[in-house]
Amino acid sequence: MKIDSTPKKDGFRMPGEFERHAGCWMLWPIRPDTWRLGAKPAQKAFSEVASAISRFEPVTVGVCAEQFQNARNMLPPQVRVVELSYNDSWMRDCGPTFVIDGNGRIRLVDWEFNAWGGLDGGLYFPWDLDNLIAMKVAEITRTDRYKAPIVLEGGSIHTDGQGTLITTEECLLNPNRNPGLSREELEDYLKAYIGLEKIIWLKRGIYNDETNGHVDNICCFIKPSVLALAWTDDPKDPQYEISAENLEILQTEKDARGRTLEVHKLPLPAPVLISEEESRGVDIIEGTLPRNPGDRLAASYVNFYIANGGIVMPFFGDPKDIQAKTVLEELFPDREVVGISAREILLGGGNIHCITQQQPA
Amino acid sequence: MKIDSTPKKDGFRMPGEFERHAGCWMLWPIRPDTWRLGAKPAQKAFSEVASAISRFEPVTVGVCAEQFQNARNMLPPQVRVVELSYNDSWMRDCGPTFVIDGNGRIRLVDWEFNAWGGLDGGLYFPWDLDNLIAMKVAEITRTDRYKAPIVLEGGSIHTDGQGTLITTEECLLNPNRNPGLSREELEDYLKAYIGLEKIIWLKRGIYNDETNGHVDNICCFIKPSVLALAWTDDPKDPQYEISAENLEILQTEKDARGRTLEVHKLPLPAPVLISEEESRGVDIIEGTLPRNPGDRLAASYVNFYIANGGIVMPFFGDPKDIQAKTVLEELFPDREVVGISAREILLGGGNIHCITQQQPA
Numbered sequence: 001m002k003i004d005s006t007p008k009k010d011g012f013r014m015p016g017e018f019e020r021h022a023g024c025w026m027l028w029p030i031r032p033d034t035w036r037l038g039a040k041p042a043q044k045a046f047s048e049v050a051s052a053i054s055r056f057e058p059v060t061v062g063v064c065a066e067q068f069q070n071a072r073n074m075l076p077p078q079v080r081v082v083e084l085s086y087n088d089s090w091m092r093d094c095g096p097t098f099v100i101d102g103n104g105r106i107r108l109v110d111w112e113f114n115a116w117g118g119l120d121g122g123l124y125f126p127w128d129l130d131n132l133i134a135m136k137v138a139e140i141t142r143t144d145r146y147k148a149p150i151v152l153e154g155g156s157i158h159t160d161g162q163g164t165l166i167t168t169e170e171c172l173l174n175p176n177r178n179p180g181l182s183r184e185e186l187e188d189y190l191k192a193y194i195g196l197e198k199i200i201w202l203k204r205g206i207y208n209d210e211t212n213g214h215v216d217n218i219c220c221f222i223k224p225s226v227l228a229l230a231w232t233d234d235p236k237d238p239q240y241e242i243s244a245e246n247l248e249i250l251q252t253e254k255d256a257r258g259r260t261l262e263v264h265k266l267p268l269p270a271p272v273l274i275s276e277e278e279s280r281g282v283d284i285i286e287g288t289l290p291r292n293p294g295d296r297l298a299a300s301y302v303n304f305y306i307a308n309g310g311i312v313m314p315f316f317g318d319p320k321d322i323q324a325k326t327v328l329e330e331l332f333p334d335r336e337v338v339g340i341s342a343r344e345i346l347l348g349g350g351n352i353h354c355i356t357q358q359q360p361a
Numbered sequence: 362m363k364i365d366s367t368p369k370k371d372g373f374r375m376p377g378e379f380e381r382h383a384g385c386w387m388l389w390p391i392r393p394d395t396w397r398l399g400a401k402p403a404q405k406a407f408s409e410v411a412s413a414i415s416r417f418e419p420v421t422v423g424v425c426a427e428q429f430q431n432a433r434n435m436l437p438p439q440v441r442v443v444e445l446s447y448n449d450s451w452m453r454d455c456g457p458t459f460v461i462d463g464n465g466r467i468r469l470v471d472w473e474f475n476a477w478g479g480l481d482g483g484l485y486f487p488w489d490l491d492n493l494i495a496m497k498v499a500e501i502t503r504t505d506r507y508k509a510p511i512v513l514e515g516g517s518i519h520t521d522g523q524g525t526l527i528t529t530e531e532c533l534l535n536p537n538r539n540p541g542l543s544r545e546e547l548e549d550y551l552k553a554y555i556g557l558e559k560i561i562w563l564k565r566g567i568y569n570d571e572t573n574g575h576v577d578n579i580c581c582f583i584k585p586s587v588l589a590l591a592w593t594d595d596p597k598d599p600q601y602e603i604s605a606e607n608l609e610i611l612q613t614e615k616d617a618r619g620r621t622l623e624v625h626k627l628p629l630p631a632p633v634l635i636s637e638e639e640s641r642g643v644d645i646i647e648g649t650l651p652r653n654p655g656d657r658l659a660a661s662y663v664n665f666y667i668a669n670g671g672i673v674m675p676f677f678g679d680p681k682d683i684q685a686k687t688v689l690e691e692l693f694p695d696r697e698v699v700g701i702s703a704r705e706i707l708l709g710g711g712n713i714h715c716i717t718q719q720q721p722a
Contacts, residue, residue, distance in 0.1 A: 001438045065426075065446040068493065072500075077362045081500050083444045085426040132429065139433075139442050140501065 013195030016161030023058035027089035036281030056307035093153035096134035110134035117176035163197040163256030170213030209298035231265035269318035303351035314342030374556030377522030384419035388450035397642030417668035454514035457495035471495035478537035524617030531574030559617035570659035592626035630679035664712035675703030
């Protein structure tokens, strides 16, 4: 049922991703103007992600009617497949944000979704079905639902579950999201609907990230007061200045409980560019972001998913894959780190964190 | 997961509808060649049925993407709405048959569905989406699934949950269902997949029933060894001979445990005919059964749903409504009997039992 209140008023908060999950939600990629070769390589990659996560927690994949049987056949039997229609397959961004209270009750927040910018720089049109996903997940799970009156994607926020949120100005203050709201008004909404006391504003996200700099591609919480930040040591890379600027903010900020922050650098892979062949495999549609050969993709190891007892992270076929995996193994000593070849997901404009959404226990 | 065995082998059986339920499944009517005026009056009637049943047990309604928001708005908030695609909305017939074992485990049987006769007298074409409903319900409920290799609709069978099945020759032996199978071979499949010892064969169903005489419109179990049979006292009604023939069978048969059967007559309403106006409201489509003015509809009070603590029965605006309700109140002294104006469901070719499917507890 729809609740006309806010999570904060009712004693609910969004937990950290590192807290215990009931499971994970995903969607099945289909659109040929996002995913090359009729989305067939992406479907294989998504299946591998779902399969890896299902080793740690229950996974549900939403699939449109036309692809139901193919998805059911490609996904392992322990992954649940439910019918859902959508415009694209980024569950993190169009899906719900789950919140919990002290009595173990669960509800969800249904944000407005406008495909990363609506008619002003959004990535495709229309986005009507994406905007119903959170409501449909609420129905399937019989979860009560808050409808938040602001545009927000799940990938643009990370929380420590203890009152602190990190986000980026590049995305949340972009006039193509909530143009009528000041920073303070936006903060009030975030505090009310996520259950927060403090918001830490980073400046920009990964270079050339088509989401307008989602935080989940550049920085995340490992646990309260400990973060990972995407990093390059190459001062000629335009990413260098972006990461350095964010590091400086994190080194001077404190979290909601007054703690200083411990920041770990996670190396970036060498720049990943769209090939001629990859570009040719994508349908060209008016209103959809084109995929041009030579364009730099927003590749980052920060875009991993934290599961119960596991980390599922992207690999890019780069020597840094193993280096990044080692960093995560040290940061998450109690979790098994699994790498998945993620180039086909990256070609669509995001990565493993972008295509997943945790449901807390 | 799909199980390559049979319920009987694994110790599972289909319980009687009067046993305890976990809930009820329905689908949302849409097709304008079945339902008049764009299915709007039928949607109202289905909503009233869902609403009535939801007073007694949880209800889930499967809705196609296009009608999701309208269904969500028309149905009461306690009814769960999930996305499902289908060709029409007869959950009893295209949906699963749930089976349980002695340890309270639940599984389901996924029958072949061919729209009541396939290309040889079936009611519409195609039926591909209907045939996936049972699999999709298995996914949503995370229930293991048997795939039965025979054509069968849920409305063509009733069980006492103690080894006895009633069905009709008119339907199950119709060459448009399983033409390659003898009566004995068919019995073996029914016994294996429903968990039975004995099948009682009635002859024909309600006069002019487009399902080829589904048993659920003419006869049902009130509890083991006690049945209700649709009845008319008018010897000039073609229904008279049909009901009398079935009564004679029931009076001489015994159930799987050797008990004689107690049969209660449930009066039929006066013949219900399609009006000129009702006929005009239905789209005419090649391959779909036409709805001609003056055609007699298969109206029967036997087509009720047994819920936990409740009976939801059809009313036809006939003086017999109250008489039939009184009979059911006497037969079900521990359940509240609720009547729903069901003419709009009947116009589509079935009634309340045909549009529902219980999930046992």
